[in-house]
Amino acid sequence: MTEPTGLARGLTNYGDRDFATYLRRSFARSTGISPELLGKPVVGIAATPSGFNNCHRMVPDLVEAVSRGVLAAGALPLPFPTVSLGEVFLSPTSMMFRNLMAMDTEEMIRAQPMDAVVLIGGCDKTVPAQLMGAISADLPAVQLVTGPMSTGRHRGVRLGACTDCRSYWARYRAGSVSAEEIASVEGSLSVTAGTCAVMGTASTMACITETLGMALPGSAAIPAVHSARLVAAEASGRAAVGLIGTKIRPSDVITERSIENALRVLTALGGSTNAVIHLAAIAGRRGIRIGMDRLNAISDETPVLVDLKPVGEGYMEDFFAAGGVGAVLRELKPLLHLDTIDVLGRRLGERLAEPIDWVDRAVIRPFDAPVSRVGGLIALRGSLAPDGAIFKRAAATPALFEHEGRAVVFEGLEDLSRRIDDPALDVAPEDVLVLKGAGPIGAAMPEAGYLPIPKKLAQAGVKDMVRISDARMSGTAFGSIVLHVAPEAAVGGPLAAVRNGDRIRLSVAAKRIDLLVDDAEIARRLAAHQPPTPPARGYRALYARSVQQAPLGCDFDFLAAAPP
Numbered sequence: 150m151t152e153p154t155g156l157a158r159g160l161t162n163y164g165d166r167d168f169a170t171y172l173r174r175s176f177a178r179s180t181g182i183s184p185e186l187l188g189k190p191v192v193g194i195a196a197t198p199s200g201f202n203n204c205h206r207m208v209p210d211l212v213e214a215v216s217r218g219v220l221a222a223g224a225l226p227l228p229f230p231t232v233s234l235g236e237v238f239l240s241p242t243s244m245m246f247r248n249l250m251a252m253d254t255e256e257m258i259r260a261q262p263m264d265a266v267v268l269i270g271g272c273d274k275t276v277p278a279q280l281m282g283a284i285s286a287d288l289p290a291v292q293l294v295t296g297p298m299s300t301g302r303h304r305g306v307r308l309g310a311c312t313d314c315r316s317y318w319a320r321y322r323a324g325s326v327s328a329e330e331i332a333s334v335e336g337s338l339s340v341t342a343g344t345c346a347v348m349g350t351a352s353t354m355a356c357i358t359e360t361l362g363m364a365l366p367g368s369a370a371i372p373a374v375h376s377a378r379l380v381a382a383e384a385s386g387r388a389a390v391g392l393i394g395t396k397i398r399p400s401d402v403i404t405e406r407s408i409e410n411a412l413r414v415l416t417a418l419g420g421s422t423n424a425v426i427h428l429a430a431i432a433g434r435r436g437i438r439i440g441m442d443r444l445n446a447i448s449d450e451t452p453v454l455v456d457l458k459p460v461g462e463g464y465m466e467d468f469f470a471a472g473g474v475g476a477v478l479r480e481l482k483p484l485l486h487l488d489t490i491d492v493l494g495r496r497l498g499e500r501l502a503e504p505i506d507w508v509d510r511a512v513i514r515p516f517d518a519p520v521s522r523v524g525g526l527i528a529l530r531g532s533l534a535p536d537g538a539i540f541k542r543a544a545a546t547p548a549l550f551e552h553e554g555r556a557v558v559f560e561g562l563e564d565l566s567r568r569i570d571d572p573a574l575d576v577a578p579e580d581v582l583v584l585k586g587a588g589p590i591g592a593a594m595p596e597a598g599y600l601p602i603p604k605k606l607a608q609a610g611v612k613d614m615v616r617i618s619d620a621r622m623s624g625t626a627f628g629s630i631v632l633h634v635a636p637e638a639a640v641g642g643p644l645a646a647v648r649n650g651d652r653i654r655l656s657v658a659a660k661r662i663d664l665l666v667d668d669a670e671i672a673r674r675l676a677a678h679q680p681p682t683p684p685a686r687g688y689r690a691l692y693a694r695s696v697q698q699a700p701l702g703c704d705f706d707f708l709a710a711a712p713p
C-alpha cells in the first residue's frame with residue numbers, strides 16, 4: 150500500500166479509517182478551499198508572528214510569499230502557529246523556552262497532515278528551536294529566516310541593534326554620554342522589522358543554517374525589508390514542494406560533515422558564542438557530539454574573514470551587499486566538506502563551482518588577508534571548567550589573553566546588580582569578575598556573562614576586564630569574557646567554590662581557565678554546596694529536571710538522540 154499524502158496523512162484512529170477520511174475532508178471543506186486543492190500534497194508553514202516578537206514583524210508577508218511558491222509548484226500551503234520567542238520580551242530568559250518551542254514545532258509537524266514544512270523564524274532562539282524540532286520530526290523541511298534589520302542614524306552615525314546599544318550604554322555609565330543623548334539613541338537603534346543588525350546570534354544562526362544546507366543558498370543575509378526576502382520566501386515554498394518528490398530529509402542534510410562546515414563558518418564569521426550551544430543541541434538531535442578539541446582545531450586553522458560588528462565594523466546589510474554566506478564559503482572552500490547536500494538536493498561543491506558576481510573585500514576578506522589569522526571562538530578547559538567553557542577571542546582584548554588576577558565574586562544575578570556599582574566594592578582593573586549561579590539550572594542561562602565594568606572603574610576609563618561566568622552572552626556583545634563554564638555552579642561545578650581573593654589564571658594560548666586553589670581545598674568547599682530548590686510544577690519543573698549542561702547544548706536529556 151502506498152503511503153497516504155496530503156490531508157490523508159496521519160488520520161485520527163476511530164477504528165474506522167474510511168469514516169476518519171470522510172470526517173477530515175468534510176471539516177477541511179469548511180476552510181473554503183476547493184476539493185481539488187484539498188487533494189494536493191500539503192506544505193505546512195510554521196508561522197511565528199507575535200506581538201511580543203518585533204523581529205518577526207514581517208512574518209505574515211513571508212507566509213504569504215511562501216504560500217505563493219507552494220501553490221505555484223502545485224501543492225497546498227497550510228500555515229500553522231507555534232510558540233514564538235522574542236528575545237527581550239521573555240522572563241526569566243528566552244533560553245528557558247527554546248526547548249519548549251522545539252517540542253511544539255516537532256510535535257505539530259508530526260501531528261498534522263503535511264508532506265513537507267517551511268519553518269519561518271529569525272530571533273535568536275527561534276531558528277535553533279525550529280531546526281531541533283525539524284530534525285527530530287525528520288519530515289522534508291526548509292528553513293526561512295526573517296532577515297536582519299537595516300541600520301538607523303544618530304547625529305550622522307550609523308547605528309544597529311544591539312552592539313551599538315551596548316557601546317552607548319557603556320559610555321553613558323562612564324559619564325561621557327548624557328541622559329538626553331541616550332534617550333535619543335534609544336529611538337535610532339532598532340528602526341525596521343527584522344533581527345539584530347549585526348553578526349549577533351540571530352544572524353550567526355541564519356548563516357549557519359544556510360551553511361548546513363537547511364536554508365536556500367543566498368537567503369541568510371537578505372535584509373528583512375528587502376524585496377529579495379519575499380522572493381526567497383516564494384522560492385522556499387517551491388523548494389519545499391520539490392522536497393516532497395526527492396524525499397530529502399533534515400537527517401540527510403544535517404550530518405557530522407555539514408555540522409563541521411557550520412563550525413568553520415561560525416569561526417570565520419567571528420560569530421556568536423550562543424551558536425556553539427545551539428549547534429551542539431542541533432547536532433545532539435542527530436546523536437552527534439561536538440568535541441571541544443575539534444572546535445579548537447577548526448578555530449585555529451580558520452581565519453576570521455568577516456568585518457562586522459561586534460568583532461569589526463560593518464552591519465548585516467553590508468554583509469548582504471558584499472556577497473553574503475556564498476562569498477565566505479568560497480574563501481573557505483579548501484577547508485569544507487563539499488559533498489554535503491542542501492534542500493535543493495545540490496552538493497555544496499556544485500554550489501561553489503558557480504562563479505560569484507562581486508565581493509566587497511572591505512567586508513568579506515580573502516583567505517590570505519583576513520581580519521584575524523585564527524577563528525573567533527575557542528573552548529577552554531581547566532580546573533575552573535573541567536567540562537569546558539567558551540571564549541570569544543575575536544571580541545576580546547589581546548592584552549588580557551594571558552592574565553592572572555584576584556577573583557571578585559558575585560554569588561548570583563541579584564548580588565551582581567546590588568553590588569557592581571557600589572563605590573565601596575573592593576575591585577581593581579586587573580581583578581577577575583566572577584558571576585555564579587547563572588547557568589542552565591541556576592538561572593536558565595541568561596545573557597548576563599557581559600558583566601558590566603564596575604561604575605567607578607568605567608568612569609576611570611577601564612574598558613575591559615576578564616569576566617567569568619556560567620551564563621551566556623549576547624552575540625552582539627564584546628569583551629574578554631569566559632562563558633558557559635561547565636559544570637555550572639548550581640550543580641556543584643568548581644565555579645561554586647570560588648571565593649573573593651582566590652587567584653584565577655586565563656591562558657588563551659594554552660586554552661585554559663584555572664582556579665589556583667589546590668584540589669583538596671576546592672573539594673572541601675564544594676562538599677558544603679547546596680543546590681537550588683527545583684520548581685515544583687509545570688514546564689519549569691520539566692526544564693529543571695531535564696536540561697543538560699552547555700556542552701550538550703542545554704537540550705533536554707529525553708530529546709537528544711543516542712549516538713548513531
Ligand code: FES
Pocket residue numbers: 204235236237271272273343344345349351
Ligand atoms: Fe531578536 Fe536580536 S532581539 S534578533
